[in-house]
Amino acid sequence: MADVTLACDQTAATRLVHDAETIFGTQSKSSSGSFGPFVASYDASVSFSGGSVGLQTPNIIALNDIHLNYSLSLSFGIDLNSFLPSFCLPQVCVDIPCVGTVCTPTICISWPTIPIPFNYSDFIDFSADFQVLPHLSGSTWLIDIRIVSVPNLSISPAAAAILTALGLALGAVLSPIPFIGPFLAVAVEAILAAVGIAGITGLLGPLLTLFVSGLTFTIYKQPQVQQVLPSSGPHDPAVSIKITALDCVVQQTDKAELVATGSIAP
Amino acid sequence: MSLTQNHHVFGGISETGIDHFLRVFFTARPHLLAYGTAFYAPNQNLVTLVDTSSLPAFLSGLQCLIEFRIPTVDITPPNSTTELLPPGPDQFTVFTEVLIRFLCGPPSRDGKGGRGNTHEIDLKFELAALCTPLVVDSTPGSGTIGISLIQLELTGIAPPGLEQIVECILTAVLRWALAQVVIPFNVFTLHGVSLTLQQGPVAADDEIEVRGDIS
Numbered sequence: 222m223a224d225v226t227l228a229c230d231q232t233a234a235t236r237l238v239h240d241a242e243t244i245f246g247t248q249s250k251s252s253s254g255s256f257g258p259f260v261a262s263y264d265a266s267v268s269f270s271g272g273s274v275g276l277q278t279p280n281i282i283a284l285n286d287i288h289l290n291y292s293l294s295l296s297f298g299i300d301l302n303s304f305l306p307s308f309c310l311p312q313v314c315v316d317i318p319c320v321g322t323v324c325t326p327t328i329c330i331s332w333p334t335i336p337i338p339f340n341y342s343d344f345i346d347f348s349a350d351f352q353v354l355p356h357l358s359g360s361t362w363l364i365d366i367r368i369v370s371v372p373n374l375s376i377s378p379a380a381a382a383i384l385t386a387l388g389l390a391l392g393a394v395l396s397p398i399p400f401i402g403p404f405l406a407v408a409v410e411a412i413l414a415a416v417g418i419a420g421i422t423g424l425l426g427p428l429l430t431l432f433v434s435g436l437t438f439t440i441y442k443q444p445q446v447q448q449v450l451p452s453s454g455p456h457d458p459a460v461s462i463k464i465t466a467l468d469c470v471v472q473q474t475d476k477a478e479l480v481a482t483g484s485i486a487p
Numbered sequence: 488m489s490l491t492q493n494h495h496v497f498g499g500i501s502e503t504g505i506d507h508f509l510r511v512f513f514t515a516r517p518h519l520l521a522y523g524t525a526f527y528a529p530n531q532n533l534v535t536l537v538d539t540s541s542l543p544a545f546l547s548g549l550q551c552l553i554e555f556r557i558p559t560v561d562i563t564p565p566n567s568t569t570e571l572l573p574p575g576p577d578q579f580t581v582f583t584e585v586l587i588r589f590l591c592g593p594p595s596r597d598g599k600g601g602r603g604n605t606h607e608i609d610l611k612f613e614l615a616a617l618c619t620p621l622v623v624d625s626t627p628g629s630g631t632i633g634i635s636l637i638q639l640e641l642t643g644i645a646p647p648g649l650e651q652i653v654e655c656i657l658t659a660v661l662r663w664a665l666a667q668v669v670i671p672f673n674v675f676t677l678h679g680v681s682l683t684l685q686q687g688p689v690a691a692d693d694e695i696e697v698r699g700d701i702s
Contacts, residue, residue, distance in 0.1 A: 222693065224504030227676050228490035228497040229701075236701050237680070364679075443678045449671050450512075456532050460515045462508065464677065474489045478497075483677050485507050 223482035234479045235274040241438035242269045248432060257420025261297035267432045276477035280353040280470050282366050291429060292342040301332035304411040305404050330400055339390050341383055347372045355469040362467045364441035364481065371434050380421040388413050494685055494698040498675025501694050505560045512668055513557045519667050522660055523552035526590060550590035553660055558583035562693045571615035572640050579690045581616040585657060614641035616661055620688035620695050623669050627702035628681035631669040632688040636662040
């Protein structure tokens with residue numbers, strides 16, 4: 222029999238996991254990737270929250286409908302000449318008495334290449350199994366739960382929403398450009414078509430997968446040596462115990478429980 | 488039957504766990520197991536001084552030490568029905584050895600006893616103390632449980648009247664010593680969760696058990 226046994230039922234385990242998600246905090250990555258026909262640089266940050274906990278023997282915590290909260294800051298350049306027709310204002314000549322004929326030059330419009338900043342925040346839900354992994358790291362005992370395999374992230378609904386938001390952002394960025402008025406809708410439509418759902422999922426899917434792959438929450442973290450009683454007088458020094466062994470499994474009886482067992486020593 | 492039963496969190500410390508904790512506790516604070524007059528208490532980290540300064544001078548040559556070995560426990564159900572004070576429901580028995588050391592001699596000038604014309608008498612025997620766990624402090628997360636002594640029994644002393652006198656003295660000393668032992672909830676939960684106590688502590692199934700919720 223272990224020296225100490227700690228058991229948490231599904232409700233308490235849910236609390237532990239949600240606390241672990243909070244401690245996990247926000248993780249960020251910056252890089253660049255294909256965004257349809259464009260190359261976009263991005264800053265992405267994610268956090269995790271919620272989810273219901275299922276305990277499965279011998280050592281699995283199934284998390285269902287975890288919120289993957291993400292914020293995406295994209296930046297990419299668009300050469301409008303690729304999407305809009307070029308045109309020229311023709312030469313106009315006027316006969317002016319005593320001066321002669323005066324002509325304006327032919328003016329051809331060359332569309333600029335413009336930077337598009339785009340920010341978007343949303344969440345997607347996913348479910349995955351996590352393996353319970355108690356271990357000693359240096360002088361600290363940890364009970365981690367690590368994702369067993371990368372789940373299928375359902376990006377498509379988010380991609381449609383992103384495409385809509387991108388259309389609004391493009392309209393705001395393009396509308397101040399001189400002479401674009403009649404072409405604005407065409408330009409936005411053409412760019413969105415170029416990016417497409419595939420372009421968004423092509424960027425977002427691998428990006429979010431990076432955060433989920435190997436995802437590990439720490440549900441228990443304590444030093445191997447712990448002070449359990451403070452000093453209480455000149456002859457009563459602090460009392461500390463050392464956790465010499467720690468294990469954690471899921472047990473199923475009349476209800477499922479996460480059970481940690483430990484050994485203690487001076 | 489689940490460990491948490493109708494609650495969300497269970498914490499249990501087994502007999503060996505309690506034994507290890509008592510070893511940790513009394514190794515850090517050995518004076519709680521040793522009580523002596525001035526001659527035997529030059530270092531009060533090791534021996535609690537029993538102040539006899541108010542006694543008449545003619546008794547100053549008499550010095551005494553009562554010292555307990557670090558105890559071990561048997562939590563109900565009993566390991567053996569033949570053991571001294573087998574624990575009943577919600578009880579555990581503390582086993583220890585006690586050494587009573589008595590220095591018999593004439594009065595000393597400094598009142599601290601001495602070795603001149605004295606002789607030391609050692610009396611050593613096993614004792615059992617029937618105990619029950621109790622809540623000392625129920626503050627969520629930082630609460631503690633303690634030990635309440637119910638009955639003490641020893642062997643090897645006769646006649647019965649003398650045995651009862653020694654039992655009475657040792658009951659008073661050991662009751663006080665065990666009252667100093669507090670086991671924080673954090674030991675039950677390996678510091679993993681902050682426990683709000685809802686049931687226990689109870690001695691059962693060779694463990695001291697608590698149940699509650701995460702606070």
